[in-house]
Amino acid sequence: MSRQGRPQDTRKVSGELFSLTYGALVAQLVRDYEKDEEVNQQLDKMGYNIGVRLIEDFFARSQQGRCHDFAQAADVLTKVGFKMFLGVVPTVANWSAKGDEFSLILDQNPLVDFVELPETHQGLLYSNIICGVIRGALEMVQLEVKVWFVQDQLRGSDSTEIRVKFLKKLEDAVPAGED
Amino acid sequence: MTIYNLYIFDRNCSCLYYKEWTRQKEAGIPREEEFKLMYGMIFSLKSLISRLSIISAKEGLVGYTASNYKLHYFETPTGFKFVMNTDTSVGNVQDVLRHIYARIFVEYVVRNPVARPGEHVDSELFAAKLDDYIQDLSFK
Amino acid sequence: MAAVCVAVISKQNFPLYLRSVNPQNEADLQFQYLVHASIDVVEEKVSTLGTPKAGQDPREHYLGLLYPSEQYKVYGYATNTRVKFILVVENTTSQSRDTEMKMLFKNLHVAYADMLCNPFYTPGQKITSRTFNNAVSSIFQMSKGFTSKE
């Protein structure tokens, strides 16, 4: 068994299947769709569906309770969520004045370890699935948010920045016949 | 301990799963009605509590005791609601319900690719795992 | 010892990548021929799982010196996926240590494996990756660094 002894490597190894599969998926989509925008949308959509399930797994693993504050939510999202699944902890930064908007800054993004964007697809938001996941996950905890890429290492920026905007607090569904 | 039955609701009032073990009495109405009624009651109790609380509106419902049975309630941050009825001898079973959620529901429903979110749970595997768990609880 | 040319050759012996230190000079073409010719030896060694020399594991990726010529020494390396790496180093009188060659190849192999993981790369096609190119450049650098024993 020639497993590398380096501990952070083992995470990589186990993460490889995921990032490679994701890569294959993106490449496939790029082949299938004409426009990069369509691909980005598709990725976001898929991300959403994943987020919806992933959040459950997250709560199952962590003892987290529901957040009643956006800042707190951001904190949990990065320190627990990202750490747990991607093994990285983005820094939360650039809070908007209204406190309803913040940026996740990843200086290292496991998804793009091996990726090099082809010149012909500079419009592609390779990791856009993350946005979808965040959106889906937060929606499950009654937070409607907008998530989008601000900058991407793949496109030359030195760090990856994802912007999250709080839209509104959703209510529990009211059963029929109640007011 | 005696466990009568278990309801699992999702955030949109629909009962994803119902299972009874030693239920002694029927409500005398169609199941679907019963589910609606149960969800309604839970919903009202929640709002009752959140209003009556003098500390904050975050108050969570834990359950209630009636003369002959006890209702236990557990809700996930994502709005899944687990309602379990037992005999009155039973103490706090929050962790039991949590276990059902984290170790059984998530494992075999959420992570079951075939089960679509919001659909009624018909995974035999889930049912089996749940039953095993409940069974050996009952012996304790 | 200084590496002057690095080549990656596919299963089917297509040249996936061939770069010499200074591509413009006409030696470049010469390397093309040299590397291509050395495939003969690689195939020989791989097919017979190498001629197990003293203390050399026949199943090792590193194939050692393929072809000593007056100007250059050609070294070879074969992965489990039948991809071949060729390193051409200047033939100083001094012997270049196998350990060093192995290290160079290992780096090359790592770089190649990562490159292959780029989802936008189609296996079997020419390698154009920037990252890989950089890796190769640093291999050239490293090889210069090696002090060789007489």
Place this chain on the structure above:
Amino acid sequence: MGIISVYIVSKAGGLIFSHDQPNTSAEVEATFNCPLGLVLEEVDRQVVVKYGEKHGIQVGYSLVALNGQPVANRCIPDGTSAMTVLTNPENYPVSLKFARLRVSINERIMLLSMFHSIYAISVKLSPAKHSSGIQCLEADSFKFYCFQTITGVKFIVVADNKQQKVEDLLKRIYELYADFVLKNPFYSLDMPIRCEHFSTNLTRFIEEN
């Protein structure tokens, strides 16, 4: 103090008696800069925190004072709604006082009639034979005890988790009710209870415990 409130509900579900222990309900005053950072919402005649937490102000707190002026009915004395004030950045910084308010009397009536029907449902939904309805409703930090007499009158005590032996306590209240209310010739059944004796005795009795 363990006991928070005592309610009596007629068998028709009407609230006929209610007693709240005067309690120093949580109050927070703080100065805020724009943006506020709390999501407020107007719920029946009150401005309530819907989302976000700051300076110990929690979800469900309502705005009681704005720059010292009391906020009543969502408005400051001059009649301008608090929300309009808060939405205008010029008005910042602003000092706000939030408090966890007791439920209004009407709401209380509504809630308890709701409980009355829930009680019935809880009987209906009982998986066990001949069970009563809810006797003790449990929340994170307090309990809601309910004792229903054969005649269908409900005696309700809301107490925090520390409070012991609420059941007996309820019995005693029932006795008090029997002594001071039922025996009062002027009291007609199911009508709101207005007997000094009863309330005074009740209060005393609660103090004792």
Place this chain on the structure above:
Amino acid sequence: MSTSLRFLEELLQPPRCLVAMSGLDVRNNAVHRAVWDEFTQGGRRSERKPILYRNMPPDHLYPKTSEPTNYEESKPLGVLKSNWLRKQCLEVPSLVVFFFDLDWDESQWEEKETECASKIEVIRAALEGRATEIVIVLLQTTPPIPVGDPSSLTSERATALCSLCGLPRLNLFALPFTDRPLGFIIRLEDAFYKKSLQYYSHEISKIKAHKEIVMKASPSHPLLLRHQFKIAFYTEMKEEPANALKLYQTAYNHLLDSMFLSEDKIMEFKLIAGFLSYKICQLCFSEDEPLSAIQQFRRHVDRFGKEQGTRPLSFQHHEWMSRQFSAFGDIFSEAVKRGLKAIQTQNPGMYYHQAAMSAIARKKLSHNLCHEASITPPSELATPPETTYYGQRPWRVGLTDDLPSSKEKRLTYIRTLQAQEFKIEHSWLIIPLLSKAVSYFKNHNSERMISHLKVLMGEEYYQVKEYEKALVLLRGVVEVYRREQWWKTLSSVLQTLLRCAYLLGHLQDYFLFSMELISYYIPISTEEKTRIQHNALALFSGQAPDPEPGVPHDVQVSAYQLWADEKNSVQPSQFTVQASSAACFIECKTVFSQSSVLADSPIQLHIYLRSSAPLPVSLTKLVVLFYQEEYNKWCLVGEPFTLAPCLAKNFAFSFPVVQSSVGDRLEVHAVEAVMGEEGGREVTMVWSNGVSERFTSLPQDPAWRKIRVRNSTLIKPRVPGLELGVDHGNPALTSEYFPLCVSVASCEPRPLRDLVVSLSLTDKITVDGKNTAELYGAIPLTPTAHHKKQSLELFFDSLDPGAKISENVFLSTHTIGERTLAINASYSVDGVVREEWEPVTCVCQKSFSFPVSTVKPFDVTYRLMSTKFKVIDAVSFDEPFIWSPRYTACRHGNSTSTTPVWICRLM
């Protein structure tokens, strides 16, 4: 000068003891001749000794000995006298044998005796100062005195003769001349050999003595090297290879340590080192230590490889290197001939290859360095004199440094050497080395290495204007590079080929190479491609192509001529090229629209052509050929068309099915496109199977990539428009004429012709080989043999649309059981595929099979009863009983009928 860099002849062969023969008149005296021959090429080689015989007249003057020098002060001027080896091998004999015709019973004994003595005297004089011994061999005609008879006369005269000549008795031999002298000869030779060994041992000890003295003088005295060399060489002469090897090695090591490499000394040391190394390697191989030989050689070239020497003469260094390599190649291959096992990574070829590479390097240098000198050669092109010491620069002779004069001298010599060097046609040195290399690599499946060598050879041939040779050679390697898609190398080869083709005026080759050079795959500049394509296209307007850049002017002229001739040649030059096997600039894809077509629907076929050349190409004709020739007429584009650069052109064809091919798979055999017009130059490019998908490196054109090739389609029969039915009341009864009503209804839009319905029994039941069922067209009045059929056919000549006919046939079976009948209707009908095509006549078939079971007509069962209607199983004599039969018809649900009972009695 460069010639002196050659290995000396004497060095290459293992040395042999030198024995001089004297007094033999080989030319005139038959006996002498015979004797000489016996010694030099007589038989029994295995027993013979390594001796080199030289015949010298008795008065021959042997080289003088150099008077012993006093080593203390003398400075040696060089390592090795350039004539020393030669002297040892050919001039200074280790022994002189004097032949003299003299019988013991010679009548004038005294005269002869003195004559002999005087001759000996002369020889001895000539050998003044040498340790060389002299022996006398008396050639005697009389048979030898029988052994054991101590003839006083013989011994007497022998001793006398010896004393007179001043030789010991042992130096006298007698060779009685008989018809088989070999025995004697060999015995003599042994004797000689002993003596010459003594001589060489003596020489060695002499040098050793000197060495001692020198050693005392200084342990690093330059002379030591010379001594070591000589000792080693003598030892080798003495046939002691092991020792010789050791000695050479010590010499070599000594050289490495003691060497001081001043500008001009380098050459000398390099040469000597070369000698020693050569000897060492040679001996290692013969001592069967190939590895140490190789090791020594590597060490040698690694050490001296960097000693370029003086810049203006550095080409000499590469010449030297080249010689080292090729010499080693030679001894290596010698060893291989002797049975040494060479491997791919260690075979003589490698060394010849290296020799060639050095030679090429030399060539480059000499072109750079010597050009100038060749234009203005030094005034007196006197070849410098042989130097006394091996490998020394002529200008060093008796040199006292730094005199302006000697500087001057030096320069002229250098220029002279350069001028000479420049005259050499190096390619002719390089090519043989390369071809040797090739011949060795052939044994070690090294196709690629060989191609590389061939490329080098080709280039050399090209430079010496052997274009035909170059062409043949290079054409052979093209496929190797093409197959593995080494486009860079391929393009360089092709470019040379193109030049050759141009210079030779080969039209076809010229096109072939251009066709590939201008394709997408070849990594050369667009300008270059444009130029080439321009030339290629010019061919078809009858012009001659412009000369390729860089071809020498002198040959261009002839090329013009060649092209002119080609043009004026009587018959137009038409040829065909296999585009699909090359990296042709036009690519082709063939696509049938459907994977299968029905006989009455049109076949759709698309041919895509795409040119990756920079300029548009116009073609005059396009043909698609199928494996089924009958289709060939359909797909043909007669009028010229043009392919724009990198733009796929689609040719759509649609044609009807040829009915005879229904059921086959229609397959494209080839697509052919023609350039140029009838009568003129015309090339047909052929894509076999209509595809050129040989190479994986795809053009950057996704649209083209997306086109999926489908070069065959299945032709399915037309769907029959016919209803076919058989009515019958299964089951049949044995031996009845069971009626089957066959009905046919047409749903075809057109009348159908020659409709044939055939009915046959497939799985038959036979009883002892006879069929137990027959079919009848009609119930025969008298069943005769010719009515009985296992199958029968009903002919209806035609049937109109919507018409329905039916007819009865009969099956008669003799045994019960299940039988299967097959019914099949076939007819032909005209189908119109397209209005513009004449209607096709399709043949349609419809068939199915069905079971018919045969049963007994009826069953009879009965019961026996007593008169009291009690069922009994036996009846008794003379007692009435009741017999009650029961008949059951087997067809149609066992309807039973009971007849009245019978009262019976047995009596």
Place this chain on the structure above:
Amino acid sequence: MSVTTVQAETSQCLFEFLHMEIVSQLQQEAGPDKKGEVQQRLESLGHRVGESLVERTSRDHPRFKNELDAVVFMCKQFWVTAFNKNIDNLKTNHQDTYVLHDNAFRLLQHLSEGNQYREEAQTYLSFACGLLTGALSNVGIKCQVTAEVTKMPACTFQVKVLL
């Protein structure tokens, strides 16, 4: 659970969710009863992943002695890298067929322990089939891989080497 195993776990389930989603997307695109198409596309995805993954996992593994050696590698290191577990059992007819048996295949674990969803299950093996063909073809073994659900979550992969 050690940190790394937790992360191995989580990234595993991350993969599962991704795979899950890919499947449902493909199913939506393909429409009903286009199972073959879906499986085929999953395979081609897996193929590409397999190619890359094996390059990395086999990096430090000595050159394969023979075919069997390579297949064994797939059952061990390769499978572990992919699914954090070994193939439980390998059978071969020593000609051209290998049967890899996984007693608890990752992508079936949450599905069933009996015959429920048997139909659907097939689709969840396609990716792994592709993974194997990709990996094997990259180490120079051209083959066909077919998977079969035995009793979930167990399943077998049959590798048929093409000559």
